[in-house]
Amino acid sequence: MLTEPVALMLLLSVAGVVLNIILYRLQSLQMIVSFLVFAAMLALNLQLYGTIGETLVLPVVVFGQAMSFAVSPLAFYFTLMITSITLLTVIFSLESLRGKACTQAYYLWLFLKTFGMLGVVFAADLLTFFLLWELMTWGTFFLMQQTGGESFSPAKKYVVYAVSSSMLLFLGIALIHAWTGSFSFREVAAAFPHMPEGMMLLVVLLMTVGFAVESAMFPLHAWLPESYASTFTSLTSYLSGISTRMGIYGLILLLFGFVGHELADRFQLIGVINLRYIVSIFGALTIIIPTFTALFQHDAKRLVTWHGIGQGGYMILGIFSANALGIAGGIFHIFNYMTYVTLILFSIAAVEYRTGTSNLNKLGGLIKRQPVAFLGLLFGIIGLAGIPPMNGFVSKWFIYKALITEGYPFLAISAIIGTLGTILSVYKLIHNIFLGQLQPEYNEIKEVPFLMQLPIWVLMLAVFATGVFPGPILSLIAEIQSSFGLAPVPYTMTGVDPAAGTLDMLVITTVFIGGLLLAWIVFLLGHKRRHVSQYQNYAAGHFLDESIPYNFNYNFYTGFEHIFNPMKKKVIARTEVAVSSLVEAAGDYLRRIYTGNLATYAMYIMAALVVTSLFLKELI
Amino acid sequence: MVNPIMLILIPLLTVFLINLVNIKWPKFSAGLSFLAIALTTGMAFTLLPEVMQAPIEVVIAGTKAPIGINLLIGPLGLMLSLIILVTSLLVSMYSFSYISDERKGMYSGLFLLLIVGSLGMVMTGDIFNLFVFFEILCISSYILVAYQRNEHSLEASIKYLLLGSIGSLFLLISIAILYRGLGTLNIADIAARVGELPPSTRIAAAAFFTIGIGVEAAIFPLNSWLPDAHSSAPSSISAMLSGFVIEVALVVLIKIVFSLFAFAALFWLLAVVGVVSLLIGEFAAYRQENIKRMLAYSSIGQVGLILFALSLGTEAATRAAFLQIINHAAAKSALFLVSGYMIIRTGSYQIADYRGIARRMPVSGFVFFLAVLSLVGVPPLFGFFSKFSIVMAAVSSGSTGATVLTGLVLLGTVVEAAYFIRVLQHFYQREPAKAVTAARSERGAGAESSIEAPIAAMLPVLAFALFLTGGVLLLGSITGLADAAVQDLFARLVSVLA
């Protein structure tokens, strides 16, 4: 039984934790061991495809529930992402973290977190799910504070959010168990529709809010940007790329695994305003508000983490659209997002590795110094902005299409507005890092070592290949949809069936590349060009001398910011402050009960006696 | 076969022997008390198989109950005895190095008497005998709280003493009422005939009894002595007081309520009061700057949780409460013990002065970390399973009230996680506080060296930590024992008046 890939993968990740504890002080060994283990896990993961549908029951019985795992198509889809992204992160870290301080526990927590995520994804009962969910969130917490010092405070914020969300899930699971008497997904799903309506609504609400926190849905997203941005950049990519999406996994499981569309639509307010629609509205807000917040970030990592929140909104819109195309788009977007955001962050990490900063106000003109990083970032932002021929376009197209066919014009418009904001802000990203003038202090820097380039190349290939040929991934998604009893998306190798809409990425790509070629030819045929140095500037009719650095990267979009500033109300930040001071005030008032005066304490005892006897006397 | 009365007599005899030894050789007293506890613990374990078959009744003075006094050792009593003995065995090991002043001979004696009181309370089958052992327990804790003889410990002790005495006064009144009504003192006998009492009398006895023991069991609002006493006592004693003394009082209270005063209204009152104590404890702990006071308030919270689970009155909830008692005994003892040496090393009680301490006390820091996670309920530590089962049991009891209370319990958990994480992050900060840099160990090494507590003190702490992590593997047998204890308790449940 333990030879099954599932068991082996779980065992390997536990073994990774143990090995890393043993090798705590030997960093180079830790690196090699971690790389080998994760490589083995990816290999196993590929084998996993053959075992879809199988279940694994561990002989560990907790509260009458044997811990059980199952390989569903959805699980396969997620584990594929988890293992591949972890392997890439480890490869990238081999070089980028070598010799850095505070990295002793890096791989340890990485393994713990991976174990948690794999377990959550494989879990076939709510108990296992919750147990590993908790493990996963604590793993996230430890990863977040890897850099120590400044990362502690945002990590603490995350813990408060995460524990609150766990507790909501906990209550939801307890209610489900109290009603159905079982933890097993299958039995719960069977019994779910027979629950009393009020209880079902409560459970769905509790669990939706719980998962929404983990997937950073507006307005519960405030923990994310700071905490992700203040850790190592390679971890930012890992956390941003896959960790946040575990919340989406939970939502998929809840919506399709337990509730189902028919039930979800039963909770109707007025006409079309049902539970799905309300979640979708929050999804739309999740797209718009964080995306426009990202616009004004002056730190590359923070900018991308804000987009991480925003892109989650697309997934939610897709998944809750109740349309085969939309659901496929939502699920596909998870994969796409993971590839390009990791690519972007790896590129930023490459720049940071050489320059030591990710501050957008201080960088610029690195295109010739770090061309690979530039290419990586270029591919990534094309994906992020949803422009063909990269994969981001495909999934976004699915979602737009679904929203329009299902008759949600406002949601579709907000998704498009979000894309607009994305394009604006990614332009800032690539411009401020790679275009414009090179800062003199970065004159001597070189491209990053090969081990750091490798993941960037791999991801570039992935972003492009899945953009042109989305078929293989879509086939997986179709399987997922069928496994939940939904209509599978009509896919082809390069797009969708013409019956469902017209999308052939091969054609689009050909046109796109043809256009580029054409432009290049025109360019070649055109007037002879003069080569200009990066420092040769022209400003308001003046030719600036090369010795005068003219940094127009500084405070990019300031004018734009003036337009948006009055709209920023910082409601969430203020709410957070209010809640935390409410807790403090509550603590302060409550502890004043203990006045320190003995006579008062004696009176409490007397009062308790009188109240107890009164209470008992009146009630019996 | 071991006569279970030996569990009480051996420590008691050792107390008198220690008093004798103290005259000439006070340094041997700690070892003697450790040996006595070890022997008693071993004996308690040998009783286990027999007790699981059937409860043992020990007749005293050759007269059968209800005429004389009897001890009744069922699974419940033995489980609590084991918790008491194992915890105190480890704490007494810690005390070898921790208590080093010239009065350590007296400390060992009082320490043993604290154990005698607790053991007597859980084993006796006679209500007045319960009162006597309760007094032994209380008085030895009053004295031990004052052990350091400084301003704070004396103040805490006198407050504890006066409030505790009001509690024991009420307990005595309750016993007088019961004796007047039924003419017997044996708990089983009272339980069999409690229906003969007029309802009003039974209510009065219930109220006096609940409040009387409630003072020691730290039920809100009778727990006002607790933060003072637990924070002013030596850390080893705080570990004992928090680790099992409150819980013993609580379980005895519930046991008596189950067998004599099973009013549904009383159960509800206790459940609500438990949740209120939990919230007050956690919120107040959130605002503490003094580490021991914070831990003490956290104990109020944890006791509230245990009380809530116990007073739900279902078998699953009671079993969960027992698991939580075990978890709290291990985790809170470890926390207090660890903080004891942190206080010695830095000379400060302020959490702010512990910044970066985990880098100089790595083992202590790690144990603190584990214990905190177990208290908050993070898998795969023991605390997760106990908290999980409490919530499961509370929600599946099916009433809306219980579900609402569970929601509040979970709110308390969030607050608990918030303040504990704050402390943990303080411990692991990179820039150490002045007090930490200035700290020196007994060997007086330099600023970069480890200031870890001595090995004799770290071993028991590590044992607690090991239990919290590895205890999950024992979960089956622990649950088995807890199950038997639940059966024992529910066998006493007489009747639930509407």
Next chain:
Amino acid sequence: MMIPLSIHTILNIGSFGLLVIGLAIIFTKRNLITMVIGLNVADVGANILLVNAGFVKDGTAPIFTTAVGSAQAMSDPVPQALVLTSIVIGFGITALALALIVKLYRRRTTLDVSKIRGLKW
């Protein structure tokens, strides 16, 4: 309700009165020693309540002497033994409390509980 006015009921009412007086002292007085005295008064009340629980109508002391035949009703010996225990315990607590108060007074030079508030919140 007609209350039969026997020694038994008088003692019971009296003990209840002592209890109330003792508690009132604890609540209203601020001097620690006075509070301990209040506790003792209440304790006496509880003790009388307890010993009175063994009251037997026209009973004698439960001691067999030649003067008392076995036909004579004797009061219940158990509460008398209990009350002995209770008195001794009360003595122990009082002694300990006074010792604590002496020590505390040497440090704080006050006995006013509203001023001894070094530990609060």
Next chain:
Amino acid sequence: MRKVVTGLLLAGFLFYVGSLLAGIFLVDAPEQPRIVGSTILAGAEDEAGAANTVTSVVVLYRGFDTLGEVTVLFLAASGIALLFGHAGKAKIKKGNAGPGFILRTGGRLLYPFFFLFGLYVIIHGHLSPGGGFPGGVIVATGFFVALLTGDRVNIPEGWFALCESLAGVGFIGLGLVGLFGEAGSFLAQVFPLGDFGSLVSAGIIPFIYAVIGVKVAAELSGAVGRFYTSDEGETL
């Protein structure tokens, strides 16, 4: 404010608790002791063998309580010792005005009687009102008078500790003898009962009561003495 709250609470106490208790405490007393009391009275001659049934309850039937009770006393004594410095370092505090001649002489004259009377009360505990507790207190009063009159009775601290420890061990030892007796239980009556009502009777009871007497005397004397010692040498 405090007065008002106190008044309300006490009124509530009187009203609620009083009305709850009225049903049992304001009725007339029974004609006979209830089951436990009657059984003990009936078995006074054959089982315990003490003429004073209260004593047989204290020492035998509820001897375990009494063991706890002397433990409480021991606790109080050692608590006081712990608070007032360390054994061996204590010094008698000299008052400003020493006791006068009459007091001192009177005290000296009285000591033997205190001890004699105490001894008498202790050994007649099973026959008449009295026993280990009152007798021990009387003996301790002798020491107390010695303290008051300023006459240092030259007994080192160690002796009190020795007495109380040996007495404690003796109590438990006597109880353990019962484990090997016929009944096979702690504190069981194992010795021959003797002639009911005479000095040599009641088996184990006088022995235990004697041990208790020694213990109470030693503990009370020690405890009272502590209040009279200075604690200048104390640390912390």
